[in-house]
Amino acid sequence: MISNLIYEWRRLWSVRATWIMTFVYLVITGLLGAGPLFLGDGGFGTQTWKGLYSTNANVLCLVMLSVVASQFFGHEYRYGTIRLTLTEFPKRERVLLAKTLLLGAYVLISTFLGWAVLGAIGTMAPQDSLSKNGSGWNLNGGEPSELWQVVLFGFSYCLIAMSITMITRNLALGIVFPLLMSSIIEGLIQVFATLAKGKMDWIVEVLPFANGTAWLTHLSDQPNAGLIFAAWVVGFYLIASALFFKRDA
Amino acid sequence: MRIEARNLDKHFRKIHAVDDLSFTVEPGRVTGFLGPNGSGKSTTMRLMLGLDNGGGETLFDGQKLNSHLPVTRTIGAHLDAKFFHPKRSAYAHLRMLGAEAGISKARVHEVLKLVGLESVAKKRPGGFSLGMGQRLGLAGAILADPQVLMLDEPANGLDPQSIQWLRDFLKYYASNGRSVLVSSHLLSEMELLADDLVVIARGKLIAAESMPAFLSRATGSAVVVRSSQSEKLSEILNAQGIASTSDGANTLVIPRQTTDRIGEIAFTNGIALSELSPRTASLEQVFLELTDSGQEYRIGQTS
Numbered sequence: 001m002i003s004n005l006i007y008e009w010r011r012l013w014s015v016r017a018t019w020i021m022t023f024v025y026l027v028i029t030g031l032l033g034a035g036p037l038f039l040g041d042g043g044f045g046t047q048t049w050k051g052l053y054s055t056n057a058n059v060l061c062l063v064m065l066s067v068v069a070s071q072f073f074g075h076e077y078r079y080g081t082i083r084l085t086l087t088e089f090p091k092r093e094r095v096l097l098a099k100t101l102l103l104g105a106y107v108l109i110s111t112f113l114g115w116a117v118l119g120a121i122g123t124m125a126p127q128d129s130l131s132k133n134g135s136g137w138n139l140n141g142g143e144p145s146e147l148w149q150v151v152l153f154g155f156s157y158c159l160i161a162m163s164i165t166m167i168t169r170n171l172a173l174g175i176v177f178p179l180l181m182s183s184i185i186e187g188l189i190q191v192f193a194t195l196a197k198g199k200m201d202w203i204v205e206v207l208p209f210a211n212g213t214a215w216l217t218h219l220s221d222q223p224n225a226g227l228i229f230a231a232w233v234v235g236f237y238l239i240a241s242a243l244f245f246k247r248d249a
Numbered sequence: 250m251r252i253e254a255r256n257l258d259k260h261f262r263k264i265h266a267v268d269d270l271s272f273t274v275e276p277g278r279v280t281g282f283l284g285p286n287g288s289g290k291s292t293t294m295r296l297m298l299g300l301d302n303g304g305g306e307t308l309f310d311g312q313k314l315n316s317h318l319p320v321t322r323t324i325g326a327h328l329d330a331k332f333f334h335p336k337r338s339a340y341a342h343l344r345m346l347g348a349e350a351g352i353s354k355a356r357v358h359e360v361l362k363l364v365g366l367e368s369v370a371k372k373r374p375g376g377f378s379l380g381m382g383q384r385l386g387l388a389g390a391i392l393a394d395p396q397v398l399m400l401d402e403p404a405n406g407l408d409p410q411s412i413q414w415l416r417d418f419l420k421y422y423a424s425n426g427r428s429v430l431v432s433s434h435l436l437s438e439m440e441l442l443a444d445d446l447v448v449i450a451r452g453k454l455i456a457a458e459s460m461p462a463f464l465s466r467a468t469g470s471a472v473v474v475r476s477s478q479s480e481k482l483s484e485i486l487n488a489q490g491i492a493s494t495s496d497g498a499n500t501l502v503i504p505r506q507t508t509d510r511i512g513e514i515a516f517t518n519g520i521a522l523s524e525l526s527p528r529t530a531s532l533e534q535v536f537l538e539l540t541d542s543g544q545e546y547r548i549g550q551t552s
Contacts, residue, residue, distance in 0.1 A: 003349045003351070007349065014344070015337050079332065079335065080332040081332055084326075084389065087326045088349045090298075249301065
């Protein structure tokens with residue numbers, strides 16, 4: 001298993017795209033965190049450290065990580081290297097486990113780096129814009145997230161991106177699907193549901209990213225949001241795994 | 250290491266790509282894998298490596314591939330000249346492939362030098378020619394010095410010098426007791442390279458035997474005899490039920506016979522021979538004879 005991880009580590013970091021996307025992720029995280037702090041009150045109110053550290057769970061940041069997540073399988077299928085990988089490691093469950101573990105490690109490291117950037121910005125922020133006490137606000141809406149929630153939400157988002165890539169064998173779909181779902185399609189569904197006057201409410205209640213964000217931002221009217229989001233993540237991952245084991249390389 | 254492919258079978262919906270295929274690849278020999286386009290050679294190789302799901306099994310010294318660890322010390326495969334990330338350097342590509350067997354940086358440099366890519370080791374292979382891609386693929390296959398090499402069309406895109414180098418290398422590799430299975434469309438090249446042949450058409454086995462045995466299948470193989478007494482010899486052969494045809498002055502062509510047999514008859518009857526030689530068909534002739542009806546994608550006839 002160690003050699004699987006070494007293989008994936010070398011595969012991940014030997015491509016410049018990983019470095020570039022990680023850098024862009026940090027820049028976007030920094031800009032999103034710094035904007036409200038440095039551009040005056042703007043109606044945001046006083047931020048807290050906890051609220052500031054919720055910033056990198058925003059979809060605009062996560063889409064950068066999802067690019068790298070999609071590349072875990074996307075590059076393998078696009079360039080045919082999956083056949084090299086599976087010749088070297090015939091046990092597919094180990095290949096999948098290694099990729100999943102390394103994706104987790106990558107998200108964790110990136111999130112910590114993002115917090116480091118946000119921490120540096122926080123120390124430079126104007127005095128009145130950042131408070132140690134109080135509830136603060138979350139860029140993603142609702143209450144500030146717990147730190148472990150930021151990591152877990154980021155990992156879940158990337159896991160969906162990787163799973164979509166595995167299912168479709170298309171790198172772009174793995175990036176675009178979660179982005180469009182979370183930022184446009186789910187919003188449109190909610191609009192249609194309002195117009196349908198209650199007939200589509202059940203759909204709204206099970207939307208993956210709406211529930212994920214509700215869980216992340218502690219929306220109290222959706223107590224099962226975390227479970228519903230987790231079910232979606234596990235569902236995508238299980239389907240992708242089954243296809244990965246069953247299909248030809 | 251002996252490879253046994255047993256009852257390999259693969260369907261793509263209604264197409265039977267590989268049909269109950271069984272053969273062995275012996276250690277210490279280069280085994281050529283031949284078949285027309287679309288005959289199932291690449292699919293067979295993928296089945297052998299467990300990359301495609303299908304029927305049958307492939308055993309390496311009696312065991313499945315994943316029971317030989319590290320796998321890359323057992324088998325090195327090169328299936329396509331473009332199986333690399335175009336922006337991952339050749340060196341980084343090989344470092345990645347060397348993870349399972351714990352290959353050192355020095356070995357990576359050694360292999361890059363061996364295949365002639367040392368000067369472009371740090372360059373992105375996206376701009377590599379087909380021949381350079383083949384070399385990189387071959388470098389990946391031999392990186393861990395495996396017991397078995399499995400190469401799919403490795404000579405495509407190589408210049409004549411590189412083809413000769415590849416031939417010498419594979420012969421040397423097999424001479425150390427290792428097994429080499431190599432597919433190729435270059436029949437003249439295969440004739441010089443392979444000790445044994447596995448020939449398939451439409452996914453079915455046509456032949457699995459040594460090169461000489463395969464060539465002797467040709468209807469065109471014959472013995473050529475030149476003698477001032479060729480007419481007398483023809484009569485003697487005819488009396489023994491052996492047909493012969495005249496091929497110019499004092500020359501006979503005797504199909505489906507051996508030089509030993511004809512020489513013995515001539516000696517017994519006191520006929521002096523000035524030439525006694527076999528006329529064997531080329532690999533291309535035999536291949537075309539045996540696979541003509543099994544061609545999946547047939548080209549049109551020119552008028």
